Amino acid sequence: DAGVTQSPTHLxxxxxxxxxxxCSPISGHKSVSWYQQVLGQGPQFIxxxxxxxxxxRGNFPDRFSARQFPNYSxxxxxxxxxxxxxxxxxxxxxxWEDRSYTxxxxxxxxxx
Amino acid sequence: xxxxxxxxxxxxxxxxxxxxxSCTYDTSESDYxxxxxxxxxxxxxxxxxxxxxxxxxxxxxxxxxxxxxxxAKSFSLKISDSQLGDAAMYFCGGExxxxxxxxxxxxxxxxxxx
Numbered sequence: 001d002a003g004v005t006q007s008p009t010h011l012x013x014x015x016x017x018x019x020x021x022x023c024s025p026i027s028g029h030k031s032v033s034w035y036q037q038v039l040g041q042g043p044q045f046i047x048x049x050x051x052x053x054x055x056x057r058g059n060f061p062d063r064f065s066a067r068q069f070p071n072y073s074x075x076x077x078x079x080x081x082x083x084x085x086x087x088x089x090x091x092x093x094x095x096w097e098d099r100s101y102t103x104x105x106x107x108x109x110x111x112x
Numbered sequence: 113x114x115x116x117x118x119x120x121x122x123x124x125x126x127x128x129x130x131x132x133x134s135c136t137y138d139t140s141e142s143d144y145x146x147x148x149x150x151x152x153x154x155x156x157x158x159x160x161x162x163x164x165x166x167x168x169x170x171x172x173x174x175x176x177x178x179x180x181x182x183x184a185k186s187f188s189l190k191i192s193d194s195q196l197g198d199a200a201m202y203f204c205g206g207e208x209x210x211x212x213x214x215x216x217x218x219x220x221x222x223x224x225x226x
Contacts, residue, residue: 033214042116042203042216043157088155092214099145099164099207101214103157 002026004093004104012110013081021076021107025093031055032074033101034066035090043090049074050096078109086111114139114209116217118202124223125194132179133189133220135204141165146180146206148189151219152199160202163187191222199224 005024013019025032031050035043048056049068063079072093078085088108092101116137125131137146148160163171163180171178175195179188187206191198205216 035214035216037155042205042218043214044216045214090157092157100159100162101147102159103149105154105156 004091004102006089006091006104006107008107009105010108010110012112015081015083015111017081019078019081019109021078021089021091021109023074023076023091023093023104025072025074025091026102029093029095029102030072031094031096032068032072033092033094034074034076035092036060037088037090037106039087046076081111083111085109114215116205116208116215118204118217118220120220121218122221122223124225125191126225127194127196129194130190130192131194131222133191133202133204133222135187135189135217137185137187137204137206137208137215137217139185139206139208141208144206144208146178146187146204146208147214148176148178148187149203149205149216150198151201151203157203161189194224196224196226198222 007022033048034046037043045058047066052068066076068074088106090106092103094101144165146163150158161173175192177190201219203219
């Protein structure tokens with residue numbers, strides 16, 4: 001079975017640009033959550049979606065938004081990129097009822 | 113705010129020996145889930161072990177076990193018979209805050225010495 005897949009694996013953006021990160025959950029998992037991991041720190045929760053509805057939001061500015069599609073895949077959008085947005089962005093999926101979160105390999109975003 | 117604390121930024125252990133990683137947390141919830149994740153240099157987060165707060169029995173997964181003390185809000189990880197492949201960053205975390213999903217600690221870097 002395929003695990004959680006994230007795309008792209010790496011990308012470089014310029015300050016002020018917009019970026020879209022994508023996540024495909026494990027088949028049968030209806031919940032997707034997003035995390036930002038700055039080098040040397042633990043992951044910070046950004047969003048959780050379940051059945052296409054937002055179920056949780058972390059302490060991130062409105063420049064960050066996300067959505068979940070009918071096939072349970074998800075997108076994370078970040079507008080007006082800042083240098084401080086450079087990080088590894090992780091996606092995790094779970095069946096919701098069973099709190100077993102499986103993480104993808106992440107997207108490494110560099111803002112220059 | 114709900115927090116998770118890992119007081120040991122770095123730990124080392126001899127191969128085949130036992131090591132315990134500490135974790136404490138703060139929550140006002142009565143029912144929650146706690147986890148230990150391992151992150152090797154590849155940056156892939158790998159689930160090591162999970163504990164449901166309403167269960168009294170400590171979780172065990174092969175060489176990995178936890179000491180869960182709910183009243184003390186403590187959740188330590190014990191690794192027995194340490195192997196070179198256990199070297200990684202270990203993050204303690206959990207669903208301890210309603211609507212905030214996962215809260216992670218800052219991590220403990222474990223080195224395994226041959």
